[in-house]
Amino acid sequence: MSLVDREMPQVVMTPDNIRSRRFPLVANLLVAVVAFAVSAVVVLTTGIGNWVLVIVLGGVLYLAGLNFAAGRVEGKRAARNRMWQAAIHTACLLAVLPLASVIWTLISKGAGRLDGDFFGTSMANIGARDANGGAYHAIVGTLEQVGIATLFAVPLGVLGAIYLVEYGRGRFAGTIRFFVDVMTGIPSIVAGLFVLSFWVLVVSKWFNDGNPEYSGFAASLALTVLMLPTIVRSTEEMLRLVPGPLREGSYALGVPQWKTILKIVLPTAAPGIVTGVMLAVARAAGETAPVLLVAGGLARINFDPFSGGQASLALYVYQQAADASKFAPARAWTAALTLVALVLILTIAAKLLARRNKLTR
Structure with a gap:
């Protein structure tokens, strides 16, 4: 031993x-x-x-x-x-x-109130003693306003994040980040006032014989202002999480930077980008003040977002909750449930589409 x-x-x-x-x-x-x-x-x-x-x-x-x-x-x-x-x-x-x-x-x-009458009618000609009346006009308004805002905000937000991560250097990029952070905490009513003073009271006169006009498109512009900072910040963080060797391997094979971003970086970060986009969509769908300021909130159906006022589900909930009718609270709760279900369906659909990408599996 x-x-x-x-x-x-x-x-x-x-x-x-x-x-x-x-x-x-x-x-x-x-x-x-x-x-x-x-x-x-x-x-x-x-x-x-x-x-x-x-x-x-x-x-x-x-x-x-x-x-x-x-x-x-x-x-x-x-x-x-x-x-x-x-x-x-x-x-x-x-x-x-x-x-x-x-x-x-x-x-x-x-x-x-989850019935056909609620989803198939509007509040036109519905009095305080009427038990009927639905949110069809508000559902249409929400889908159009949020859809147009998404078409504006997603490309601008993703491209802005790509610039900050892949190209942005120096004071200019730092200034953009600073203003994006400031816009993240901007109250929704401020965005509504901005669009009201710029679009409704100034620009809309050019298309309406000198008279200002409320519209669902104006509400979409206000929602775009609210969605942009959320999309930029979330996309920026997701792009930074993409491993550097993926970019380096692509560059070593002679692939240009723009194609590397398009074919490698964006597909890899797609699930996180989709999550940020859906957070922005959920926030936009639940906003009331901008729609009230620039869209008016009509009680009838209006399929044209560029002409005349429009309602939204969030504004409909606010109006029904403040209504003195004994039938209004039930309509408000059903509209709130519909809004949550709508956002949930859109989120699930976006997640399923993102998961189909081979690079994210």
């Missing part, structure tokens, strides 16, 4: 030192039940809050109790790890609860 073998202690592996003690799931659940029970007793008996405070205080007591109880069984390090795992799971649950609550509220309150 060598000197090293004599100095190294011989460790015999037994079941006792292979397996560490684990905090059982039943005890974990017991700690949670006790924590929320104590929280309910303290909050409700003293009258210092409602069920929201019960949940918050119960969560704090649960984490503290879990750290103490698990520390007795597993040790301080394992107990601290278990406590932070529980905190992360709790935060995830709290983040999902509002979304689940919104979806459940929309479905439960909006399903009552």
Whole structure:
């Protein structure tokens, strides 16, 4: 036996030192039940809050109790790890609860008017005592306005992001990034006022015998202003995530830069770009102030976005929620559910189209 073998202690592996003690799931659940029970007793008996405070205080007591109880069984390090795992799971649950609550509220309150009359008629000649009336005109307006805005914003936003990532250098590119960041936080009503003062009150007079005219196209311009910064920033980040060796390999084969961007960079970043575009579309579809300022919000159907006012689903929800009719709230909830479903369908369709690209698989 060598000197090293004599100095190294011989460790015999037994079941006792292979397996560490684990905090059982039943005890974990017991700690949670006790924590929320104590929280309910303290909050409700003293009258210092409602069920929201019960949940918050119960969560704090649960984490503290879990750290103490698990520390007795597993040790301080394992107990601290278990406590932070529980905190992360709790935060995830709290983040999902509002979304689940919104979806459940929309479905439960909006399903009552999901009928052919709602999707096939408008609010023309509908009085306060009429139970009928639908959102067909608002659906048409939303599709046209958001569609035109998407046709404007997507090419401009993607090309702007390509310039910032692939070509932009120096102060000019930095200035563009600065203004894009500023536009990201611009209030929607400011975009509506800009289009109102520029397009409705000035440019539209040239096409309407000197009279300003509200139109769905004006609303599309306002929505374009709101969509552009989101598309530019999201596309820029996705293009930066494309690995450099892909570009270098293309350049090494003699492929010019514009074709490398078109054939390699953009297809690789397509799923992320589509996600950013759909976020912008969702924001545009839910805007109310720009449509109210520059489109007017008619109660009748108007298929022409370039002439006459138009409504949108978001504006329809706002108008029906403020209406004094007892039938208006049901129409507002159904229109909100329709708007969410429309955005969801468009997002799923865009994701499926992006996944068909071979370079993104």
